[in-house]
Amino acid sequence: MKKAVDFSTYKHLQKMSFNDVNRWVTSIYKSGYADGHSEFGDNPLVLDEDSLHDLLVSVPGIGNTLADKIVQRFIDETGIHD
Structure with missing residues (x-):
C-alpha cells in the first residue's frame, strides 16, 4: 500500500508548528484544486x-x-x- 506521506515528511511534520502544518495542508489543498480546475475547468463532472x-x-x-x-x-x- 502506498503511503500518503513518506517517513521523512512525517518526521518533518512532527517538528513543525501548528501554523506551519496548517500552511502546508492549505498549500496541498490549493494545489489539488488548481490541478482539478486546470483539467476540468468550469465544467466539473456532474453525476445525477x-x-x-x-x-x-x-x-x-x-x-x-x-x-x-x-x-x-x-x-x-x-x-x-x-
Whole structure:
C-alpha cells in the first residue's frame, strides 16, 4: 500500500508548528484544486441518478436491479438527492 506521506515528511511534520502544518495542508489543498480546475475547468463532472445508473449498467455483470440498489445506497449514504 502506498503511503500518503513518506517517513521523512512525517518526521518533518512532527517538528513543525501548528501554523506551519496548517500552511502546508492549505498549500496541498490549493494545489489539488488548481490541478482539478486546470483539467476540468468550469465544467466539473456532474453525476445525477440517471447517469450513475447508466454507467453502472454498462459494467458487465451489473443489471438494472443491482444498479438501482447501488444508486439508492449512494443516495442514502451521501444524502445527495436530485
